[in-house]
Amino acid sequence: MSEPGAIGEYEDLFENAPCGYLTLGADGRISKVNATLVAWTGFPADELIGRRLHQFLNMAGRIYYETHIAPLLRMQGFFNEFALDFETAAGERLPVIANAAERRDADGSLLFTALVVIKATDRRRYERQLVDSRSELQQGLKTERETAELREQFIAVLGHDLRNPLAAISAGARILQRSGALKEHKELRVLDMINTTVTRMSDLIDNVLDFARGRLGGGITLSRSASRPLQPVLEQVVDELRTASPQRMIETSFAIDQPINCDRTRVGQLASNLIGNALTHGATDQPVRVGATTEGGQFKLWVANAGEAIPPAAMEKLFEPFFRGDARDSRQGLGLGLHIASQIAQAHGGRIDVTSTAEETRFIFTMPL
Amino acid sequence: MFFAHGFGCDQNMWRFVAPEFENDFKVVLLDHVGAGGSDLSAYDKTKYSTLHGYADDLVEIGRELGLKDAVFVGHSVSAMIGILASLKAPDLFGRLVLVGPSARYIDDGDYVGGFSEKQIAELLEFLEDNHMGWSAAMAPSIMGNPDRPELGEELTNSFCRTDPEIAKAFARVTFTSDNRGDLPKVKVPTLILQCSEDIIASEEVGKFVRSSIPGSEIVFLKATGHCPNLSAPAEVVSAIRAYV
Secondary structure: OOOOHHHHHHHHHHHHOOOOOEEEEEOOOEEEOOOOHHHHOOOHHHHOOHHHHHHEEEEHHHHHHHHHHHHHHHHEEEEEEEEEEEOOOOEEEEEEEEEEEEEEEEOOOOOEEEEEEOOOOHHHHHHHHHHHHHHHHHHHHHHHHHHHHHHHHHHHHHHHHHHHHHHHHHHHHHHHHHOOOOHHHHHHHHHHHHHHHHHHHHHHHHHHHHHHHHHOOOOOOOOOEEOOHHHHHHHHHHHHHHOOOOOOEEEEEOOOEEEEEOOOHOOOHHHHHHHHHHHHOOOOOOOOOEEEEEOEEEEEEEEEEEEOOHHHHOOOOOOOOOOOOOOOOOOOOOHHHHHHHHHHHHHHHOOEEEEEEOEEEEEEEEEOO | OEEOOOOOOHHHOOOOOOHOOOOOOOEEOOOOOOOOOOHHHHOOOOOOOOOHHHHHHHHHHHHOOOOEEEEEEEOOOHHHHHHHHHHHOOOOOOEEEOOOOOOOOOOHHHHHOOOOOHHHHHHHHHHOOOOOOOOOOOOOHHHHOOOOOHHEEEEEEEEEEEEEEEHHHHHHHHOOOEEEEEEEEOOOOOEEEEOOOOOOOHHHHHHHHHHHHHOOOOEEEEEEEEOOOOOHHHHHHHHHHHHH
């Protein structure tokens, strides 16, 4: 099979292959180079032969070749897929991907090193773009993290600064109440209104801060425990709302006989938001009814009020932030109460369902025990 | 005898040299933090922002092992790291062998380091081009386990893998370092092994180190390139043996 034609074909394959071939002698100098690489680099074969490979690389490539590639080749006997930049005779950059393998004799002495280079202009540009976009992303992420941290601080400071004056107002009202200085019916009503407003304001601040944290920070975090009872917390919430709205009726029926693995403060907040919502939107001459049960491995808390049914269009948006129903009362809040209640429910692995008819509107919070 | 590798590799650099001394010396090898089997979590940006951080590690290891008057063999940038360690802890090393040392890589006035600032900046960028295949997820299994065949194909180019970010930082520290002022302070006998045709640390650079370290000696190796410890281990071994 060794006709001249076949040999010619092999030679042609070497010389004119669509990749560059290069051999380095045992002394590390170029001993053979094919016509393709000669054409790509623009250096005639006799200028390449006898020189060292790194002399035809750009400076970064030279350093890299000496510190990384050459040691690796010696230790491993080959290398694969290294990016290198040749410098052509015209002074242009020729980006390539190179593989190499050593050939050794039976005693392990190096005979020569064979090197294959593949032109990789587009590939290398593409990879460079990947690297660039990755560093852009990392930079963006860093900025984002810093902003998030700043926001967290802002939220904490805001919460603190808003609560402090409120606490002062509340303390002042309490002193007036205890001193007995106010006796007139009208004066006492003003005192009641101050208390009511302080409670509402305090709830609003809680909701705003929770919303900000939930949206901008890490979401609502829970500290759950089943060891302490939930019922006293719910009773306290109801008491506070009764004090805040003395003219309204709130009826409760609690049947909690199993421990509930929940964040009691958060579930208290959820209850407060649902009851507050019922007080705002329910019929003022009818009681708001609140119930809680532990049954079938679930905890259920429901809040019901009489009054007009929620329109179907509004039903879908109830739990969206800043949604405000068509309430006549100007006392309605920011529209965050239900949103945060549903966030708290979700954080507990639970949910809030709503049914609304002309007779009754009922919110039901369900979570696993 | 304490061997320290340079930029671009790990203790594998010494695989043909260090074993030759095991009969006569207690041989200590290390991977600088960020290289080889080192604990990547120990990498501290601030500490390793100068060669002093690496030198402190040598001192710490030396103290831990109770080394005194040891022979230090440092390749490339570790030559300067060893000098700094010996200035910090004068009793630690009794002799220094510097393989391909350079006190400064970037040209400065009359001083010829071999590189311009622009070229070093290009190198830092170029490093990115060859870390495309480096995956952080693979790192724990690749690094320090080049001989594990089960890692198969992924293991091509397995020796001397480094975390790209750390490699870049190490490159910056290495190639922007200037230790010319430290050389005259060296108090211990020092041997310089100078390769021929070394583009990283040229003969001129080696001679500068030799003339700056009082009483130092220089041996010119026939070996070419920057890594005689790999390309001509026998020559390196006999030069070290003749000195220690």
